Amino acid sequence: MDGSRVSRPPPPVQLRGVTYAFGSGALARPVLRDVELAVAPGEIVLLTGPSGSGKTTLLTLIGALRAMQQGSAQVLGQELAGASEAQRVALRRRIGFIFQQHNLLGFLSARQNVAMALELDRTTSEAERLERADAILAQVGLGDRGESRPDQLSGGQRQRVAVARALAGNPGLILADEPTAALDRQSGGEVVRLLRDLARQRGVPILLVTHDPRILDIADRIVAMEDGRIVPASQAEPVRAG
Amino acid sequence: MTLILRREGLLSQTLLPWAPERTGDDAGDEAPPPTRPPVRRGSPLAALWLPLRLAWRQLRWEKARLASAIAGVMFACVLVFMQLGFRAALFDSATALLSAMRADIFLMHPMTLVSFKPETLPRVRASQAMALPEVQAAVPVYLAQATWRNPENGTRRAVQLVGFDTESGVMDFPGLAPLIDTLKRPDTIAFDLRSRPEFGDIGRLLRERGPLPVQVGNRMMEVAGLVEIGPSFGADGNIVMSELNFRRVVKERQVSAVDLVAIRLVPGADRDAAMARLRQLLPDDVMVLSQPQLVAHERNYWETATPIGFIFAFGSLMGLIVGMVIVYQILFSDIASHLREYATLKAMGYSNLYLGRVVLSAALLLAVLGFLPGFAISAVLYDVVGKGTFLPLGMETGRALGVFAMIFTMCALAGLLAMRKLRDANPADMF
Known part of the structure; x- marks a missing residue:
């Protein structure tokens, strides 16, 4: 992995001086202050910190789900400061999202849900999309559940379908927000390890927000946040232990 | 390399x-x-087909909701069909008498608003019209109402009388031709087979007993045969007779004051040119009309001078609004209960426009799914109600297409309104 860390191409994620506040004027409540963060190609970064520390807001900014206010954010080569809605929508197509809840469409089967990630690319045929969906479902160990609807799957299986959906479009970056929060210890661990292995195979970097101390071991690097700022590594140790 | x-x-x-x-x-x-x-860039068809398929999969998933949405559209559809059907039927029946009169050109007094309250014109205009070489014949037509006594139970009812020179062959009614000789006899009439049943079952009596004596006004007349005209607003039944017999019933009518003049042109004559020349020739107390114009003039009265047109247009509009509210409610609650899913799709890179197409596709699917049964039910209702009310109700292609266009627009509007709810699906709130 270290071999690829050369400074010439921009890293998948490069934040400089990102500041963000909710509300405006006198009521403005800053949630991010001058955040600097880079994610290297293929790197798995865990973002931890107490609630309200701004990690989720940071994730939505990187995922182009929110408009930037101040600072610069280069994500997969796209500058997000001042980016138009269309540019942000286009960027989202190159990012795989995994949410706290699986958020699968209840009226679609597992393979149809995964294929939804591919339907935006109109050059693929329906057969191709379903084939790729089946292939990736097999990789998350659900090769035989392609026709099942989300309500016929267990929590862990649903989150694995969500992982398959996030990976199906060959994203350049995966953003995950507490993907294990709704799962028990065992299935949560399975899901994140599966995510890590598949991302490693593809060389896709992951930025994962979590409170869950049981999954800290999958990370290449752990970044702690507090009060809208990134905490220096030396001070972050207690968080890791906790 | x-x-x-x-x-x-x-x-x-x-x-x-x-x-x-x-x-x-x-x-x-x-x-x-x-x-x-x-x-x-892929095929533009996929950009329409994929949202449509997604909309259909979502609609299909919740059967109860789909059924109620279809029922709502169907309801609106039937309502509009019935309103428009009644409207057309009433206008058709209002003009039934004039529609049944077959002649090339008609003369009418310009102040006549509606045929059952005619303004008379001088009989001499018929003779004046003969001055044109294109005019082969011109006959005066007398219209009046008299009471008819039902030969079965003796009840009295107003009947429309049409008197003209039946022998001249200038004006014809469906079924009149074989009766011309019979109607020459004194006190004979031809009865309108399609008159309301309150006049008595004349058709059956005529078959069973032959020529039938009935009281018209204060005179006994003989029903010698049947014609087909149909009841109109002005009168529930019609009888046709010769000019002479008309004068026998309506004694107070001056012969010189006629209600219409019917004109037949020589074969091959240009009707429009003849009408233009008649207008030049005749004084201002005459309006020259072709048969369709005569019917349109009558129809115009019912459409503009009475609230009938408005009532049915209003009823149709109400049906469409109710349908729109139902479809809007269904689509809105569909979006509201799937906000997370829609937000997820947005996070995956689906644009507002794409999701808008999904909602609109759902609306248009409902339009089609609701219209088809609505059309079928309306066609059956037309048949049943038409038989019950003696109104000429019938499914017409033009009306069916028109109603489909209305239902389609209604659903599209509901879809556009519901689309605003998509803005609430904010992917930033998903984390």
Whole structure:
């Protein structure tokens, strides 16, 4: 992995001086202050910190789900400061999202849900999309559940379908927000390890927000946040232990 | 080149897709991750088909909701069909008498608003019209109402009398031709087979007993045969007779004051040119009309001078609004209960426009799914109600297409309104 860390191409994620506040004027409540963060190609970064520390807001900014206010954010080569809605929508197509809840469409089967990630690319045929969906479902160990609807799957299986959906479009970056929060210890661990292995195979970097101390071991690097700022590594140790 | 390719093949297992070693090969690609080419355009059909399919899958999933939505559209559809059907039927029946009169050109007093309250014109205009070489014959037509005593039970009812020179062959009614000789006899009439049943079952009596004596006004007349005209607003039944017999019933009517003049042209004459020349020839107390114009004039009275047109247009509009509210409610609650899913799709890179197409597709699917049973039910209702009310109700292609267009517009509007709810699906709130 270290071999690829050369400074010439921009890293998948490069934040400089990102500041963000909710509300405006006198009521403005800053949630991010001058955040600097880079994610290297293929790197798995865990973002931890107490609630309200701004990690989720940071994730939505990187995922182009929110408009930037101040600072610069280069994500997969796209500058997000001042980016138009269309540019942000286009960027989202190159990012795989995994949410706290699986958020699968209840009226679609597992393979149809995964294929939804591919339907935006109109050059693929329906057969191709379903084939790729089946292939990736097999990789998350659900090769035989392609026709099942989300309500016929267990929590862990649903989150694995969500992982398959996030990976199906060959994203350049995966953003995950507490993907294990709704799962028990065992299935949560399975899901994140599966995510890590598949991302490693593809060389896709992951930025994962979590409170869950049981999954800290999958990370290449752990970044702690507090009060809208990134905490220096030396001070972050207690968080890791906790 | 081969060297580079080989090197890439070796490296691709260990290096990342955007590792610096590869950038040289992918110089054409501007976006850093070359795993996915930046912009590719597919078939425009897919842009419509895929949202439509997604909408259908979503609609199909919740059967109860789909059923109530279809029922709502169907309801609106039937309501509009019935309103428009009644409207057309009433106008058709209002003009039934004039529609049944077959002649090339008619003369009418310009102040006549409606045929059952005619303004008379001088009989001499018929003779004046004969001055034109194109005019083969012109006969005066007398209209009046008299009471008719039902021969079965003796009840009295107003009947429309039409008197004209039946022998001249200038004006015809459906079924009149074989009766012409019979109607020459004194006190004979031809009865309208399609008159309301309150006049008595004349058709059956005529078959059973032959020529039938009935009381019209204060005179006994003989029903000698049947014609087909149909009841109109002005009168529930019609009888046709010769001019002479008309004068026998309506004694107070001056012969010189006629209600219409019917004109037959020589074969091959240009009707429009003849009408133009008649207008030049005749004084201002005459309006020259073709048969369709005569019917349109009558219809115009019912449409503009009575609230009938408005009532049915209003009823149709109400049906459409109710339908729209139902479809809007269904689509709105569909979006509201799937906000998370819609927000997820947005996070995945689906644009507002794409999701808008999904909602609109759902609306249009409902339009089609509701229209088809609505059309079928309306066709059956037309038949049943038409038989019950003696109104000429019938399904017409033009009306069916018109109603479909209305239902389609209604659903599209509901879809556009419901689409505003999509704005609430904010992917930033998903985390």
